[in-house]
Amino acid sequence: MRIIGWICWRWKMGIIWKFFFCCCFIVVTLSIYGDCLSLEDCILKSYFSKNEVLTDSSFQDLLQDELSKFSCKLLPGDPNPQLTLSGLERRLIGEGSHRHLSSTIQLQVPPQSFPLQSCKLVMIERLPSGVFADPFELDHLFHHGAYAGIGVFGDTNLELPSVSSNRSAVEIHMNFEHSISSGAMSELGIRIDLPLHARYAPLHESGYSEVAFGTPDLLVSCSMEGSSGMRSCLIVPSHDSNRLRTDVVWKIPCGIMSHTNVVSVVTFATAFVSTLVIVFASVLYPKPR
């Protein structure tokens, strides 16, 4: 500190630098970063602990395993608690490379009562190749209360074009507003907005690349009283496919292969011309004596 103080005094910046360094010696342990924020059980975390790359078939297999492992039946012969997905509407909001995928979900909860508590909706969005979710942006939204929990998995590199990147997936948990064990039929509407960004798409002569979104995986996660205490369980709501409007296509502008030769030649020619301008100016005009 004495040597730093001497140097600072000599350069007449002692006060400023000492202030900076004193502040910087205070270290506080703070943890705000997580990949599965406040989710006790994250299905995608289980998937990516066993798989490096997201594929639909292997994900479906894991999901079936999770559903049978964490069934909400009290006894093996009991029927599954009935929940119905009465409506799913999906829209892509915005223009350009940064948009929101909006999902409006309608759930019908039956009037029978069963020992399920603290239920929440789990939506797993398996993103197509060509778009990605920014984990830091979602972290910011999570801390502003937009979600009960959120996690991004897979290839979360923010910079690579889609030819050099793998798919990613987002798991979102949203709390219900009504208790599922109330005595009356409930119609629940939940809207989830997911900000997404486009990667640079592969080249195509049309100038646009189309990225199609599939149907998200929708589950309900609840806590139930089991033989050995409270445990989590999963329900897949039944649904009528005709009532689900899920076609969403994102047209992303992309480079055109036929431009390649012209672009290369003209780029280097312009660099050459600019070099000549600077070289001639340096040679022709007066130099330091």
Next chain:
Amino acid sequence: MTARAMMNLRSILIGSAVFRLVLILYGEWQDAHMEVRYTDVDYLVFSDAASLMASGSSPYKRTTYRYSPLLAFLLIPNSFLHRAWGKFIFSASDLLVGYFIYKILKQRKVAEDLCLYSVMVWLLNPFTFTIGTRGNCQIIQAAVWYGLVVHFRIYPIIYALPIIVVLDPRYVQLGKKPLLVNWKSNTQKPSSQSSEEASTRYNLWTAAKSMFSKERILFGLVSGGTFFLCTGLFFHLYKWEFLHEALLYHLTRADPRHNFSIYFYHIYLQYGHQLSLVEKLISFLPQSIVQLVLVSSFAQDLPFCFFLQTVAFVAFNKVITAQYFVWFFCLLPLILPWSDMKLRWEGLSCVGLWMGAQLHWLLWGYLLEFRGQNVFLQLWMASLVFLLANAAVMAVFIRRQRCSPIFLQMKVTDAKGGVKSE
């Protein structure tokens, strides 16, 4: 420094500080209430990296953090004081640079009003105050600072060659303070100083012949030693992740995403294909030729050489973002007192040409990124126009500059104790 001068400089600094404070407060409001954030995404990267460092983790766990750990260290208070701490640091640095500009120009006896105008060119430059408030840092001392600066931001390595050229023993000697050439206006008669200014032309051949002077060797060893010490220390703490993200990434960076560089579309179209040796050479040559010619022609006038080299380095780089402009804006006030360029209309034309080319690019960039229109070709052509505008502005600066060597030739004592000039 006279009381009147202090009052004027003080009022400029205070006014600039207040303005920056207002912008920081406005930025916080815009971030909270509008869809488009005022704060630059890089600031969020620095803040996240600082939070990781505060919790004992590596700052390189934050994707796209590609800077020295020193930067994250400086921003640790973002986590426990206020998230805008870093913006205050950067804005304070702006004011410090303004102060340095004033001191440097006063050392060279530049007239008071010109000094203040030059300071204002930096402090009231829209790029300076928006980039700072959006969140977008005797030979041994000089060598230590130079080594540290190169560690912090790699681009100052381009100044190594002109510095070595200027460290000629006739002008810079160990243990002696170099004699600065004073400023003189274009209306003044040549002063008695002029007869002692460099009588031989500086060029690379002269430098090559006396390359291994003790001043040059010492500067190289100390600055290189400082750089490698910093690199070694942080490599020990953060291993290969630090080396790759903070150093190697910048040496090989070729971003296919749109930016001001003329090469972005070429890189996108060729992405995934191995470039031939000829293609790599062709993209490397313009930058190298321009740097060598500028150093060869202007090394003697060190601030002017630095300025031209930086403009050229940014303009010919494979990636250009708006933050890079600050690299030469801070040098512009140091060369303006020696320029014969009048604001009306040559100066305004240069400003108009450069800003116009940039705005033109931004228009096409907006249509691509925020409207989703395929305007890649138009955007690429706008980047060509921007490079040509940079070259034209550089040519005008060169034409109008009263190039002046920075150092006077030193008197050398002979064996009998008499003084002689070499």
